[in-house]
Amino acid sequence: MISLGRISKRSEPYVLAAIILLSLLIQARSGQFFSGNNLVDLARSLIVPALFSVGCMMVIVSGGIDVSFPAIASLAMYVTDKILLASNYSGNVILAYAISAGLGLLMGALNGFLIGFLRLPTLVVTLGTSSLYTGLMFGAFSASASDVPPAIARHGKEILFTATNPTMGLTSNMPSQILILIAVLILAFLLLRYTMLGRGIYAIGGDETAAERAGFNVRGIKMFLYCFVGVLAGITGIARISMMTYADPSTMLGMEMTVIAAVVLGGTRVTGGMGSLTGTILGVALMTILSNSLILIGIPTYWTRVFTGAVIIIGTGVTAHQTIATRRRRAQSQKAAA
Amino acid sequence: MKRRLLLVVAIVMIFALAVPLFAQSYNPLNFKSKKPMSQWKIALVPKDATNAWFVRMEVGVKQFAKDTGINAFQKGPPKTDAAMQAQVIEDLIAQGVDAICVVPVDPAALEPVLGLALSKGIVVIDHEGASQQNCLYDIEAFSNEGLGQTIMIELAKMMGEKGVYTTMVGNVTNASHNEWADAGVAYAKAHYPNMTLLAAEPRVEIMDNLDTAYERAKELFKKYPNLKGIFGTSSLSSPGVARAIEELGLKGKAFVTSVGLPNENKVYLKDGTLQSVLLWDPRDAGYAQLAMAVKILKGEKIENGCNLTAPGWTSMQFAPGSTKVLQGKGWITITKDNVDSFGF
Amino acid sequence: MTTTKTAATVRGVRSARDPNLLRLLVMLVFVFVLMTVLRPNQFATIASFNSMMRQFPEYGIMSIGISLAMITGGIDLGVVGTANLSAIVAAKFLIGTVPRGAPPAQVVPYLIIAVLLSLSVGLACGTIAGTLISRFNIPAILATLGTQQLFTGIAIGITNGRPQSGLPLLYSRIGNTEFFRFVPLSFMIFFIVAVSVGIMLSRTRFGTFMYMMGTNPRAARYAGLNNTSIILRTYMISGLLSSVAGLIMMARANSAKADYGAPYTLQCVLIAVLGGIDPNGGFGTIGGVTMAILILQFLSSGLNMFNNISNFYRDVIWGGVLILVLVFNKLLSWREERRAVRKSMN
Amino acid sequence: MAASVLRVKGITKSFGGVQALRGVSLDIALGEIHCLAGENGSGKSTLIKIISGVHEPDAGEIEIDGRRFSHLNPKEAIGLGIQVIYQDFSVFPNLTVMENLALNSELMDKRKLVNYKRARAIAANAVSQIGFDVDLDERVENLTVADRQLIAICRALLQEAKLIIMDEPTSALTKKEVKALFAVIKRLQARGLSILFVSHKLDEVFEISERYTILRSGENVASGSTVELDRKTFVFHMTGRQFEDEFYTPSAIRREPILSVRGLSLGGAYADISFDLAAGEILGITGLLGSGRTELVETLFGIFQPEAGTISIRGKEVRIKSVKDAIRKGIGYVPSDRLTEGLFQPQTVERNLSITVLDRLSDHFGFLRRGAIAAMTRRWIGDLSIATKSPALPVRTLSGGNQQKVVLARWLANDLSILMLNGPTMGVDIGSKYDIHVLMRKLAGKGLAIIIVSDDLPEVLACASRILVMRDGVFVQELDPTVTTESKLSELSTGIA
CATH class of the missing domain: 3.40.50.2300 (Response regulator)
Known part of the structure; x- marks a missing residue:
């Protein structure tokens, strides 16, 4: 049923084309892009931003915006880390994920309450809670970089396979955390596509009043959504520190803007209602490849920011231009049809 | 109009000169x-x-x-x-x-x-x-200079005083990191004729982030196969780079040292990926x-x-x-x- | 019928707009009194006011820039990048051209050129951001995220990230002038900026256009407003203000660098929001923003007087206050709205 | 009389001291098309919300299918077979037709998961019920307004509705679409459904309904069988006022045209349009949505740039580069969508009114002359009798008619020579509509050249001195309103005899 015309209106193909072009450029400049170990390295770097982007995309689809997820992830993982260290816990890492997810849930619930029940503007609320959570982490918990408990350290050493670059003999390990990403993606896909809850998220983003009248529990869905983002952030926090076997409370802060940029780059409509997991992952992949290949391309460190800035501007510019073009085309075809 | 402007400038100057802020020797x-x-x-x-x-x-x-x-x-x-x-x-x-x-x-x-x-x-x-x-x-x-030299001496020791190296700073805007790196590079130039600074990427920045140190190191080793040493400054560079070296299978072939805290580097020091880090x-x-x-x-x-x-x-x-x-x-x-x- | 309806809404409108200022004022007084009571010998002193007046103008001016962008329904995340880039250009010019040890009279023309240069860089940065948003329809948040990277990147690129110091002494002498040994020049500049932007918003045609376009860009177009030019001019003003802030930072630090004040961006957005600027555009006043700036400065300086309280509690209080204000505003407006909505329902 | 599907008795409701409904009653028989009429603020919406369970009445009772309730909640109401189709249709623009149709019924069934196969079946069944031909995978935002409404109707049918309440269903539809809608309504009636048709458009009330109930100021003023009703009484019941019959005979049309359009074309919208407009004339342009009428006037207002042809003002060929340019040339435009194009809803009446004249009401440096603005605002509020307590109120607190007057005043305050109005009385109650018509005629009499774009045919007939009918982007005929009938107009614009 999907026609070619419909596909050309989506932004996924454009992002994919951009990724391919960029890959070819990197390959040409370094001869290193399509080596097994480079791809594994990229996949590894993708895990954390991709985990964040799933929740971020869902929030944008619902018509909101969330800038608090890095703060939630940091505080949740930090408190978890400290609890486990203090209790000399040496069991399974699942407990770490559970605690962190639980803390994320609580923090997300505050967002959800303020946004869903009090109907406060999402950007302002999450800016506020973000400030609150980071402040708590550094103030009340006087957080600083710390060791990780053995459970997390062991988890960090679990690797799925090792990719070797045949020409140079370099090896890269695929961390097991990629499984978490895959699981989250599958879960999010099922949630968004096959549950009323997921369709409700799209419905709210399309028209909130209509959603309410149709019988969607708008408050409940928003509550769920921000809780979900919180849980996801908590999990991401543990994934991050286990991959580094080192708990640095500030390592994730400031990621919100790049993640949002990646999500929008992937075709999610800033005003809500539209967005796909495929597009989101492509957007994140593009940003990840970009930020992890500046040396491979051979851009001097001093000029990397200029390059990233230019790519954000050009990338979003193309997407913006393309949606406007689509809108125009649609208006004209409607006129023609009438 | 002009006269008024002059007046304003004059008043500002009077106030300005009334406040002694600089170049005082105490x-x-x-x-x-x-x-x-x-x-x-x-x-x-x-x-x-x-x-x-x-x-x-x-x-x-x-x-x-x-x-x-x-x-x-x-x-x-x-x-x-x-x-x-x-x-x-x-x-x-x-x-x-x-x-x-x-x-x-x-x-x-x-x-x-x-x-x-x-x-x-x-x-x-x-x-x-x-x-x-x-x-x-x-x-x-x-002295900043001395620390830079010492990091370089340590690195040279590991590299056998020959090969390509580059420097890594917490942020390119970090003053002391740049001073150490400058001193180290100058020292190498004078004392280790067989060591060369990677011309394409002479100074890499890790945004004060352990994970970035790791990712940048991986990129460097992939792009520049003959890169043998990384002169780190930030305390986050040695654990990050060491992790990359270990994972890429370059242990014993590539080296790093920097200022570092014992706990952050313990694992890598013990398994030999790192030989030494410096600390006060x-x-x-x-x-x-x-x-x-x-x-x-x-x-x-x-x-x-x-x-x-x-x-x-x-x-x-x-x-x-x-x-x-x-x-x-x-x-x-x-x-x-x-x-x-x-x-x- | 109409009479009773509108009479009720008049009350609704008035109490919905002024009370926010009133609440901010109450909060300001509360923080002030609290700090004064807790630190009687330190907080309410001339030295402490003098210190505060030297601190907030730079980020205060940037907050005003961001507020303007937010009134038109956008946001400007590029203020700090613009400030530093324009300061660096001025610094590079001064360092490169002023002969060492030149007498003040000889330096003045160079200073004037440097200031003009820096202001024009600010304008240019604003023009770029404004063009991206108005002509290429890039969402402001992303466009300015991009320009922030771009401007900071250029600043790093042309300096290799090193601070540009060795400015002629006269620059920071003038920059750090204190009138009557108490009122810093930077504060005067902030005052002038706040008053003139306030007047621009409330008393000029352009200010009204900004509010109207921020409320409904489509209706603005049909009313004959040139949205492209309004957006462009708004970001140009924001860029200009950023470069003023950059010049102040340059005087305070006696040097310029690519990443001075990087954390100010988020802080400025928070100030604007607490100050009552509607992030969706169309509403908010400079009075509110100024009060939010002062609240933040009181909190910040006050907390610095408690040796054992981490500065991060400022973030906690700030975030908490922001949310509480929102909740409070909401509960009140709900009460009003419920009345108004029910009446307009039939 | 047949059994009642819905009977409400003595409903009283007040909001914070304001009495919205005073003992209102309504009785709808099985299989009946019943019209609920009343001006804005008469209590229609409140009554609907009480029936659909959104509001709880202070007193009175609701009887559905013989069961009595003192109040309902929305779920109960739906369960009892009551469906409301809101003015905005409450569809999800970003979702497909299929989802729009299926989601609601899945929600009612309390399903947690989505089964696309079942959803498709539900959707296909729904559209087939009224013979609606639509691509189930198309996003609703790509559909026309009329199609969106049909989707809302199909969706209501899925809920096994017994009574469908349509809240001003025709306000955004063209004449042709209204016809199609009425056909659908008749078909629903044939299946035994009852329809409560909420409207204040009298011709529609006469055309579709069998019985009517009229509310005014929250009270029943009349009800009965529609055939026994005539226009004059209807209008009187609605407004409590008597109106003169309307028509316009231009008194002072100048010979020289002020505006001449020759061969104007815009790809995909209209082609080869030529006409003249003289001062004192009211030119009516009518045609269906999509006939190119809106694009035509918006081209004259500088929103679109024509691809071919010329525009001359007072004999001089001009290029209208932008809206500002159009205003400078003395052209004003009241857009069709007051909500999104006309007004700045949360801003004050004063700001909304003065926005187009700020250039004149500010000094050399762009400072506003606030006294002059306030005086001007006061004057126009008085002149057009805009009902507002204070110019400092947000314009959204005004009724539709008064809002439209604010937009009008904005243009009249300019030194205009040409005023174009697109759907000038859409969603405006009869009283205000009458006022606006009188005003337009008065303005034309004073020498303004006016273009009205409207598919409200009686309005065009009543106001215009000359009518141009547009179809598929071209003018099909010019008519003299004094010798034209509604049916002739409708025939010409639809192309269907």
């Missing part, structure tokens, strides 16, 4: 405090408060306060930022502290505010800010800064060999040609043999 002996010791208030301003390094420094500050009974505390900006650090100092001056010890994010940016402090009779002690003009003394565990204990540095401030408040004259009562800081020497910069015994080299003896 005699430390004039900073002897008239207050009893129990009323002294000494603040130490770190670069930020979250870095493990400064958390450790605060241990020294608290220890000093306990040992001497003096009201000494650490108060840092919420983010590593020169402008915010200046604001904290502004507030401390307004509160009327007796001495400010500071680890500047950027010495140049603090000149005006520290000048203000000095003009109000507040003792100013710098640490890791050898280029600072507006301070009474700058105390260093070493920030706790002792914090303790020594306060001791220095107290000496001046007491009106003591500072001479070669003065004792700042912290391990490694017991016999300070003026840097060659300077009457301001005092250097201690230096840094400690941490290897797998002594890494367990620090307890932090």
